[in-house]
Amino acid sequence: MLRSRTKLIELGKRQLCRSMCKSSELTLVEVDDKTGIATLTMNKPPVNSCNLEFLRALKSAMKEIESNKCSGIILTSSNDKVFSSGLDLNELRQPNPERLATFWKELQEMWVTLYLSNVPTAAAINGHALAVGCVMAAACEYRVMLPDFTIGIHATKFGYVVPPFIVNTYLSVLPHPVVERALLQGKIFSTQEALQINLIDEVVNSKDEALCKCADFIGSFEQTNPVARALTKRQLRAPFAKQLLEDPETELRESLEYINTPLFQESLDQYLLQLKKKNKK
Numbered sequence: 001m002l003r004s005r006t007k008l009i010e011l012g013k014r015q016l017c018r019s020m021c022k023s024s025e026l027t028l029v030e031v032d033d034k035t036g037i038a039t040l041t042m043n044k045p046p047v048n049s050c051n052l053e054f055l056r057a058l059k060s061a062m063k064e065i066e067s068n069k070c071s072g073i074i075l076t077s078s079n080d081k082v083f084s085s086g087l088d089l090n091e092l093r094q095p096n097p098e099r100l101a102t103f104w105k106e107l108q109e110m111w112v113t114l115y116l117s118n119v120p121t122a123a124a125i126n127g128h129a130l131a132v133g134c135v136m137a138a139a140c141e142y143r144v145m146l147p148d149f150t151i152g153i154h155a156t157k158f159g160y161v162v163p164p165f166i167v168n169t170y171l172s173v174l175p176h177p178v179v180e181r182a183l184l185q186g187k188i189f190s191t192q193e194a195l196q197i198n199l200i201d202e203v204v205n206s207k208d209e210a211l212c213k214c215a216d217f218i219g220s221f222e223q224t225n226p227v228a229r230a231l232t233k234r235q236l237r238a239p240f241a242k243q244l245l246e247d248p249e250t251e252l253r254e255s256l257e258y259i260n261t262p263l264f265q266e267s268l269d270q271y272l273l274q275l276k277k278k279n280k281k
């Protein structure tokens with residue numbers, strides 16, 4: 001009882017000393033004056049689907065947070081049901097070639113920025129995290145999730161080949177056989193299932209509790225040297241990012257080719273129809 005009251009007081013304090021850093025319409029960044037932790041809130045209605053502008057806003061917010069020497073990043077959502085619904089599928093449908101290339105490069109850069117961030121990263125998953133939404137959470141160092149939501153990469157279910165950097169994000173969190181089965185089945189996990197396979201670290205009952213846990217995780221590095229920590233993280237993660245760092249053009253070319261195939265475009269049309277139909281019922 002006393003412990004939970006202390007926690008609540010702590011939480012109150014944390015909220016009080018939070019100050020606004022920089023926001024765009026699509027992202028909101030708040031920095032805790034005491035801890036230096038930045039909370040990056042995704043705010044693209046209705047479901048944080050990643051279009052070109054949103055990917056740019058996310059990347060630029062993360063870079064800004066790093067350059068302001070914040071002590072860590074907590075990634076979360078302003079929507080209390082959806083963390084992120086992944087890529088904005090409209091960017092992939094009958095695309096303008098130039099915009100698609102720019103979009104995919106932004107995706108690559110946003111991923112590298114988050115995955116190799118110098119500062120500790122934590123995801124407060126306060127809603128569904130699908131496809132690239134799951135990838136963003138998995139690219140963080142720590143994940144805490146609210147009950148009764150879903151998380152996973154279901155690309156193969158609707159005719160998408162999973163790009164290597166997405167496979168690698170899973171591989172840096174989960175064992176190979178688990179990744180293989182999950183990706184080949186296009187498996188979407190419930191919060192409880194995600195906990196069982198260690199795709200997430202903890203389950204909590206509220207967003208405030210999630211933010212608190214993430215702050216505690218970031219605080220656990222207080223006694224470490226930030227440069228040594230960042231370089232060690234880079235060393236551990238570099239093998240998974242190698243392909244994208246050394247040869248982003250090949251990944252870009254292969255993805256664009258694939259997205260432009262009739263097979264992909266037909267599956268996408270059907271999938272988008274299903275998504276819209278669901279809302280008309």
Ligand SMILES: CCCCC/C=C\C/C=C\C=C\CC(=O)SCCNC(=O)CCNC(=O)[C@H](O)C(C)(C)COP(=O)(O)OP(=O)(O)OC[C@H]1O[C@@H](n2cnc3c(N)ncnc32)[C@H](O)[C@@H]1OP(=O)(O)O
Binds near residue numbers: 162
């Ligand atoms: C070796 C070569 C390899 C090459 C590889 C190349 C390419 C790979 C290609 C693609 C990889 C893609 C990865 C992705 O991230 S694809 C995105 C997949 N995401 C989804 O499938 C999520 C779909 N959404 C949902 O399931 C639900 O929306 C959700 C559970 C998230 C929320 O449900 P809720 O009921 O709250 O909201 P909805 O009413 O369903 O949605 C509101 C509104 O938003 C539209 N919408 C939802 N998600 C998307 C999206 N991802 N993109 C675009 N639009 C989306 C939805 O249609 C609704 O619109 P409207 O009916 O209100 O107009």
